[in-house]
Amino acid sequence: MVQNWLVVGIVSGLISVGVALYLYFWVMKQDAGSEKAQEVAGWIREGAASYLKRLYTALTLVAVILGVIIAVVFSFDLNQVGIGPMEFTLASGLETAGAFIVGAVCSALAGYMGMTVAVQANVRSAVAVAEHLNKGFKVAFFAGAVMGLAMVGLAVAGMSTIYLVTNNPEVVLGFSFGASTLALLAKAGGGIYTKTADIAADLVGKVEVGIPEDDPRNPAVVADNVGDNVGDVAGMGADIFDSYVASAVASMLLGAAMGGPLGEMYTIFPLILCILGIYASLIGIQFVRVGKNGKPGKALNFGTVFTCSIFGVMVLALVLVGGFDISVFWSTVTGLVTGVLIGFTTEYFTSEDFKPVLETAKVSDSGAAITIITGFSYGLLSIIPSVVGVVIAMLISYHVAEASGVITGIYGIGISAVGMLAISGMIVSSDAYGPIVDNARGIAEMAGMDHEVIEKADVLDSAGNTAKAITKGFSISAAALTVLALFAAYAEVIEAHGITLNISLRSPLVVAGVFLGAMTPPIFSALTMLSVTHNAFDMIEEIRRQFRAEPGILKGTVVPDYKTCVSLAAEGALSSLVIPAFLAVGLPLLVGFVLGPDALGGFLGGAIFTGVVFALFMSNAGGLWDNSKKFIETGKYGGVGSEAHKASVVGDTVGDPFKDTAGPSLNTLITVMSLVSTLFAPVIAVFHIF
Amino acid sequence: MVQNWLVVGIVSGLISVGVALYLYFWVMKQDAGSEKAQEVAGWIREGAASYLKRLYTALTLVAVILGVIIAVVFSFDLNQVGIGPMEFTLASGLETAGAFIVGAVCSALAGYMGMTVAVQANVRSAVAVAEHLNKGFKVAFFAGAVMGLAMVGLAVAGMSTIYLVTNNPEVVLGFSFGASTLALLAKAGGGIYTKTADIAADLVGKVEVGIPEDDPRNPAVVADNVGDNVGDVAGMGADIFDSYVASAVASMLLGAAMGGPLGEMYTIFPLILCILGIYASLIGIQFVRVGKNGKPGKALNFGTVFTCSIFGVMVLALVLVGGFDISVFWSTVTGLVTGVLIGFTTEYFTSEDFKPVLETAKVSDSGAAITIITGFSYGLLSIIPSVVGVVIAMLISYHVAEASGVITGIYGIGISAVGMLAISGMIVSSDAYGPIVDNARGIAEMAGMDHEVIEKADVLDSAGNTAKAITKGFSISAAALTVLALFAAYAEVIEAHGITLNISLRSPLVVAGVFLGAMTPPIFSALTMLSVTHNAFDMIEEIRRQFRAEPGILKGTVVPDYKTCVSLAAEGALSSLVIPAFLAVGLPLLVGFVLGPDALGGFLGGAIFTGVVFALFMSNAGGLWDNSKKFIETGKYGGVGSEAHKASVVGDTVGDPFKDTAGPSLNTLITVMSLVSTLFAPVIAVFHIF
Numbered sequence A, B: 001m002v003q004n005w006l007v008v009g010i011v012s013g014l015i016s017v018g019v020a021l022y023l024y025f026w027v028m029k030q031d032a033g034s035e036k037a038q039e040v041a042g043w044i045r046e047g048a049a050s051y052l053k054r055l056y057t058a059l060t061l062v063a064v065i066l067g068v069i070i071a072v073v074f075s076f077d078l079n080q081v082g083i084g085p086m087e088f089t090l091a092s093g094l095e096t097a098g099a100f101i102v103g104a105v106c107s108a109l110a111g112y113m114g115m116t117v118a119v120q121a122n123v124r125s126a127v128a129v130a131e132h133l134n135k136g137f138k139v140a141f142f143a144g145a146v147m148g149l150a151m152v153g154l155a156v157a158g159m160s161t162i163y164l165v166t167n168n169p170e171v172v173l174g175f176s177f178g179a180s181t182l183a184l185l186a187k188a189g190g191g192i193y194t195k196t197a198d199i200a201a202d203l204v205g206k207v208e209v210g211i212p213e214d215d216p217r218n219p220a221v222v223a224d225n226v227g228d229n230v231g232d233v234a235g236m237g238a239d240i241f242d243s244y245v246a247s248a249v250a251s252m253l254l255g256a257a258m259g260g261p262l263g264e265m266y267t268i269f270p271l272i273l274c275i276l277g278i279y280a281s282l283i284g285i286q287f288v289r290v291g292k293n294g295k296p297g298k299a300l301n302f303g304t305v306f307t308c309s310i311f312g313v314m315v316l317a318l319v320l321v322g323g324f325d326i327s328v329f330w331s332t333v334t335g336l337v338t339g340v341l342i343g344f345t346t347e348y349f350t351s352e353d354f355k356p357v358l359e360t361a362k363v364s365d366s367g368a369a370i371t372i373i374t375g376f377s378y379g380l381l382s383i384i385p386s387v388v389g390v391v392i393a394m395l396i397s398y399h400v401a402e403a404s405g406v407i408t409g410i411y412g413i414g415i416s417a418v419g420m421l422a423i424s425g426m427i428v429s430s431d432a433y434g435p436i437v438d439n440a441r442g443i444a445e446m447a448g449m450d451h452e453v454i455e456k457a458d459v460l461d462s463a464g465n466t467a468k469a470i471t472k473g474f475s476i477s478a479a480a481l482t483v484l485a486l487f488a489a490y491a492e493v494i495e496a497h498g499i500t501l502n503i504s505l506r507s508p509l510v511v512a513g514v515f516l517g518a519m520t521p522p523i524f525s526a527l528t529m530l531s532v533t534h535n536a537f538d539m540i541e542e543i544r545r546q547f548r549a550e551p552g553i554l555k556g557t558v559v560p561d562y563k564t565c566v567s568l569a570a571e572g573a574l575s576s577l578v579i580p581a582f583l584a585v586g587l588p589l590l591v592g593f594v595l596g597p598d599a600l601g602g603f604l605g606g607a608i609f610t611g612v613v614f615a616l617f618m619s620n621a622g623g624l625w626d627n628s629k630k631f632i633e634t635g636k637y638g639g640v641g642s643e644a645h646k647a648s649v650v651g652d653t654v655g656d657p658f659k660d661t662a663g664p665s666l667n668t669l670i671t672v673m674s675l676v677s678t679l680f681a682p683v684i685a686v687f688h689i690f
Helices: A002-029 A035-073 A090-131 A133-166 A169-209 A221-257 A260-286 A296-322 A326-350 A355-366 A368-381 A383-404 A409-421 A424-446 A451-496 A508-549 A562-575 A578-633 A643-686 B002-029 B035-073 B090-131 B133-166 B169-209 B221-256 B260-286 B296-322 B326-350 B355-366 B368-381 B383-404 B409-421 B424-446 B451-496 B508-549 B562-575 B578-633 B643-686
Strands: none
Touching: A002 A090, A002 A133, A002 A260, A035 A090, A035 A169, A035 A221, A035 A424, A035 A562, A035 A643, A090 A133, A090 A169, A090 A221, A090 A424, A090 A451, A133 A169, A133 A221, A133 A260, A133 A296, A133 A424, A133 A451, A169 A221, A169 A508, A169 A562, A169 A578, A169 A643, A169 B368, A221 A260, A221 A409, A221 A424, A221 A451, A221 A562, A221 A643, A260 A296, A260 A326, A260 A409, A260 A424, A296 A326, A296 A424, A296 A451, A326 A355, A326 A368, A326 A383, A326 A409, A326 A451, A326 A578, A355 A368, A355 A578, A355 A643, A355 B508, A368 A383, A368 A578, A368 A643, A368 B368, A368 B508, A368 B643, A383 A409, A383 A451, A383 A578, A383 B508, A409 A451, A409 B508, A424 A451, A451 A578, A451 A643, A508 A562, A508 A578, A508 A643, A508 B355, A508 B368, A508 B383, A508 B409, A508 B578, A578 A643, A578 B508, A578 B578, A643 B368, B002 B090, B002 B133, B002 B260, B035 B090, B035 B169, B035 B221, B035 B424, B035 B562, B035 B643, B090 B133, B090 B169, B090 B221, B090 B424, B090 B451, B133 B169, B133 B221, B133 B260, B133 B296, B133 B424, B133 B451, B169 B221, B169 B508, B169 B562, B169 B578, B169 B643, B221 B260, B221 B409, B221 B424, B221 B451, B221 B562, B221 B643, B260 B296, B260 B326, B260 B409, B260 B424, B296 B326, B296 B424, B296 B451, B326 B355, B326 B368, B326 B383, B326 B409, B326 B451, B326 B578, B355 B368, B355 B578, B355 B643, B368 B383, B368 B578, B368 B643, B383 B409, B383 B451, B383 B578, B409 B451, B424 B451, B451 B578, B451 B643, B508 B562, B508 B578, B508 B643, B578 B643
């Protein structure tokens, strides 16, 4: 039965990729608009391509180095340590290294497809929206679906193939580690890129020379629009890809730990959930449409809830027919419901319909400092629904599973994470929609389209922001449950190698580990944000230099040198990743090899605790400041140009790296740290100083 | 021998209080200056007295309610639960309740003495500095020493007396809980008060009507100066009082847990350390003086290092002569050295001699947003030396103690915390110096003293800021070690009542506890900071109202109504404490009674981890912004009035509630949570739902 399911997995994955390709060509067939619009879109496309080329070059280097290390380390038979000479079997090392490389390649491929269609869809969506709001929406959403479906398809096909070939979930872990390493670099690098360009473009363009946003005279305008794609499309996709795979792999490991035929059945179950999720997303995507006078935001939310419902029914049917214990259904539902609830409650803190955003807007006329303090404080409070939600989901799914007497409680937690993430096909589609319509608006402005078109594009854009807030809450919570499952998987792998793991908080070594781990997410956030400001300063110098050297640029008679800004942003972002990448991959190994597996367990725990807190707080505070600025721009408290508006712009600028650079990278950081620890757990179990 | 030491403790405590009283009268004998200066000082004194009256009224209410609960709960013999009818012995309940009340009263008394002398010393220091820099320094420092010595004296006398009477360290825990409850309200209340007044005074005074800082025409100017006293003097004193007592009590409990005559000897050892610390501080204080052309900052730092050295020698002598194991000496030294090192390394992030402050100042001419992002990021990085320092101190003192074969490792950690805090007499003296000279400067300005005097007062003031940074690093690190010891004490007390405590991170209940605990410090920070902005808005309305109603105020012909602003600040601060106080006392009990002792263990752990991170980050970021503003005010990057200066003012204003309201209250929060849990551990051990 297991093999049949794996074949179904491969086929379903390929179907998903196939539909993604079909949608890709559908999008490409749409009208690409006037020559001017195509020229503008062309600049963005080139910029994105040049960034991706650099990113993938850097990644190839990292992947080769890590791949070689993995191949060598996993060729030794660690069970022989202290018993006799270690056997060296290159095949087993190559298996894991191969899985690692395939994971990285699949993740890169999904990101590449997503980016490629996004930079074609932006101009087409702008042209389509001129015709009809719904048409513009459809182009952007289907383009988003290309990445959503490519991503889940490649993930499921990849995991199924590797498990079919090796029959060893620890090798699938290598696949997950590959995907996550890529995700970390793509997400953090993209986050630094996008905010570098955004801040530099704003500070010189809007503040110094007083030209509007997205003005083609600004040398950084192309870099800014490229940034939306590399940060929000490719980065976000890689981020969810990584949680998606990690949750499935963690649950597979926890299933395998149950042992016997039962274990075999439940090892495969997470993959089956992913398969059902693919079909639920494929169906759900068909039902996302904006009726006459309909609101795009509602359409996206309806799509998410509808997909959840279909998926729930499918899982129930599977459990009843397939002979699985009913507790896994409850765990799945717990995850799903929690994900949706967290998404909607988080909206309270970031939507302009509620107190936090309104109050932050209101206090802004007393100056930027009060805007910052208020938004910062509400950002801290915004962690409550998600943390409480994750805690409740964890306890329910654990106890339901334990009470079944069939599966382990911790497996139930893993399944609730998979339940949240199984519908990622749909989630990513609505999330990728956001930056595409944001770009569409930019192109409409830069290509000098009618004012009416820009207004319609604005409607699409604001829907993107709402969807983004919800999917962010969703993905951070899912990541929290995923790393909890990975954390349990770490313990299982360590103990499977004959070492008793003691991660009691009464042990000073564990507490030391927790403190060091707790320190990592704040440090990572600080380093990425400082990179943004440093790189932005370099770009500001370049923009000023261009304005000085060629006065024709500001007059609009000379096209600025967009490429130099694009290169600066790309180089800056990638070179800023060295220390953060070390923190993610090197520090856990260092802690493990020096302080031992118990301390490493504590370290992972600590990183998870502060990681979740900081990720939620930074993402939500950023969204809150952004929306309170937008609220003031609707004419409240003096509107654009007022003191309140100036203060809210400061809030928004502070929030930019919070919500687009540091906050969302933290998920990936803690996933990578958990994965590298679990992967190397067998090695750490035998080699450590303390 | 134990009883002898306790008598020595009582006598030494009284000596310390005696010297404090002597210094108090010495300060009072100094010249109080012109009638104008005395009038100004009188306003501040009255304002401080009216705040203290309200604070102590509120505290009496809280103390009575908690006292009654403690008296009733601890009258039941919990060892009988499930065995037979519980005996009700009112005497044993009254013992703990009495200790609780005495703890609160001692802490209040120390704060009262400190405040009383501070509001007399400020004007006297201003008068003295006119004569000679060294004389002004001496008045302010000796006034600070009044609180330092009163505090340690009352603490040691109180603990010794209670232990002498009851011979039960769990009753001394009641004393500590009383002191900490008061500290929490004094610290958080004072922090809200001071920043409410500061922000309101600045926003209307400096920004709206354009009058300088400390201008007597500003109706909030007195409230602002009162705030320095209630926040920085009384609040900070209560804060260190609470860590000081808690570290000693935690170590006493851990000593008692060793059992037998050995346990008895080591139960008393933390008290002996405190006694030696008193004498070391008494000696050290004599050596703090500013030579001709000497720098006050250097004098304070010299005093700290000198006191540490004397104390180290004393402890070595005690250990060699008194037959204690040498490992306790090493633990003590580890704590001391770590405290000093953390203090000095933290200075890297907050002093204007190093990159973080300089860079934050430099980027300020690109606008407030960049100032905030940069300062925020360096604030996050600033946690590294302290966290690594605490981890190393913890591991060293644990392993040294374990290796001794005599005492337990965890007792070693407790002793290193006591080692850090034993010289609190000196630490508090130099810390309380800061707000006194800050006030002196304010009075000099308000009373229209010579420009030269104001300049000299500025020199004294800047030394206060440096001392403050070091003592803050010191006190947060000490609090971290203290709560780790308390955390261990919690486990000991639970197990002493026959319940096995499992706080492994592999248990979902524990992880749930950790998540909930980790959420508490950020929420507490958010609530106190939102209180500051809300209350500041009320006060801003009042200031505007006064300016409107009486135009003579701005002309300087009519004295504004200072009292209303003082009352507003006091009422606002105290009414804002209800939810934060519930978080500190109610939430741990709720978690314990609902989720059980294991989850409560996790909860405390989580609160400690994020509490330490947020406390360090917020305090340091605040100091960094403050100093980068001061650096610009020396004329760099355009100096006062430039764009860079405006941005740095935003940074400074954001940093104000970070460093003076939220950050330093977190120590006390986690101490109170640990104490209430440990105190009620026997009850929770027998009554809990899960």
